[in-house]
Amino acid sequence: MNAEKIELKGLFPEELAQHVSDMGLERYRTRQLIDWLYNKGVTDFESMTNLSKTVRARFDEQFALLRLNCVGEMRSSSTDTVKFLFELPDKRLIESVLMWDGKRRTLCVSSQVGCPLDCQFCATARMGLIRNLTAAEIVEQVLYAQRFLRAKGDELTHVVMMGMGEPLLNFDQVIRAIRLINLDYGAAVGIRRITLSTVGHVPGIAKLAREKLKIGLAVSLNATTDEQRSEIMPINRKWPIEELLCAVRAYYDQVKRWVTFEYVLLHGFNDTAEDAHRLIALLRDIPCKINVIPWNPIDDARYERPPQKAIDRFVDILSQAKLTATVRYSKGDDIAAGCGQLYWEMERGVK
Numbered sequence: 001m002n003a004e005k006i007e008l009k010g011l012f013p014e015e016l017a018q019h020v021s022d023m024g025l026e027r028y029r030t031r032q033l034i035d036w037l038y039n040k041g042v043t044d045f046e047s048m049t050n051l052s053k054t055v056r057a058r059f060d061e062q063f064a065l066l067r068l069n070c071v072g073e074m075r076s077s078s079t080d081t082v083k084f085l086f087e088l089p090d091k092r093l094i095e096s097v098l099m100w101d102g103k104r105r106t107l108c109v110s111s112q113v114g115c116p117l118d119c120q121f122c123a124t125a126r127m128g129l130i131r132n133l134t135a136a137e138i139v140e141q142v143l144y145a146q147r148f149l150r151a152k153g154d155e156l157t158h159v160v161m162m163g164m165g166e167p168l169l170n171f172d173q174v175i176r177a178i179r180l181i182n183l184d185y186g187a188a189v190g191i192r193r194i195t196l197s198t199v200g201h202v203p204g205i206a207k208l209a210r211e212k213l214k215i216g217l218a219v220s221l222n223a224t225t226d227e228q229r230s231e232i233m234p235i236n237r238k239w240p241i242e243e244l245l246c247a248v249r250a251y252y253d254q255v256k257r258w259v260t261f262e263y264v265l266l267h268g269f270n271d272t273a274e275d276a277h278r279l280i281a282l283l284r285d286i287p288c289k290i291n292v293i294p295w296n297p298i299d300d301a302r303y304e305r306p307p308q309k310a311i312d313r314f315v316d317i318l319s320q321a322k323l324t325a326t327v328r329y330s331k332g333d334d335i336a337a338g339c340g341q342l343y344w345e346m347e348r349g350v351k
């Protein structure tokens with residue numbers, strides 16, 4: 001990574017225009033740059049053939065053009081999921097997962113290299129936090145997937161910030177990336193089709209509400225008592241369930257979009273009828289839907305995938321209470337498409 005150069009893919013158009021103007025170049029150069037970067041998808045200045053050699057050389061001196069090196073690509077046997085493992089300029093690894101579902105093409109992107117939050121069911125947690133991603137590194141995951149799909153005559157429709165890392169711990173870069181992903185040029189993903197998923201960073205949720213972005217909010221809840229939740233999600237010791245739900249209600253009041261709660265079902269831990277009834281009581285007054293996700297095992301984890309009977313019972317109880325609950329089977333189990341799992345398997349030489 002060249003520290004002196006300005007990374008183009010993390011800039012808003014007006015910032016880019018300002019840099020171009022500061023270089024003493026004509027205004028239309030900004031449009032040309034944007035066209036080459038986002039419409040034509042070039043990955044170096046040399047390919048910008050309608051610019052003179054001198055202009056190309058000046059851009060090359062001033063700007064960096066981030067390129068993620070895809071070092072692993074795994075497709076699930078059902079072919080509805082592809083997992084990309086990207087090498088960053090500092091050789092760190094991150095991953096993104098592209099999923100096909102009817103007309104939806106959803107990319108799950110990473111916001112950090114590793115994560116500091118230590119959720120017990122998560123492969124990324126084992127890495128600890130290595131560093132935050134820059135906005136450009138987040139945006140480029142999306143642009144890569146968009147190029148991948150467009151080469152097949154297809155289009156990316158949705159983005160979820162649900163990959164490696166807790167997005168609200170990298171707030172400024174994540175919000176910048178969301179705004180950039182939403183711009184008409186580039187990935188052009190509609191704002192309502194972008195979802196941020198958090199494990200419950202309460203001040204981050206309040207700050208996000210103040211941004212008044214019409215993105216979706218997903219909250220990874222996974223338990224119905226503080227004792228239970230603190231056991232699998234240490235963040236709960238800092239911000240217990242009641243505080244978290246209070247922040248979510250305030251978020252809904254500001255943004256007026258239904259919130260999604262993710263509930264990973266761990267057999268013998270949080271999949272009983274009592275858990276389902278407590279969940280109903282907790283969420284009764286929040287306009288929300290619940291995604292029930294049967295646990296996708298990491299080979300040496302201490303939790304088990306629930307049997308189908310337990311999954312059905314849990315969802316039936318929620319549905320009888322008129323909560324909108326859907327079972328989401330984790331896509332791409334055979335390619336380790338759970339959060340951080342491909343990275344983990346590459347590191348261990350399992351792939």
Ligand code: SF4
Pocket residue numbers: 114115116117118119122123124125163164165166199339
């Ligand atoms: S589940 Fe998310 S927040 Fe928790 S450790 Fe994994 S990446 Fe971090």
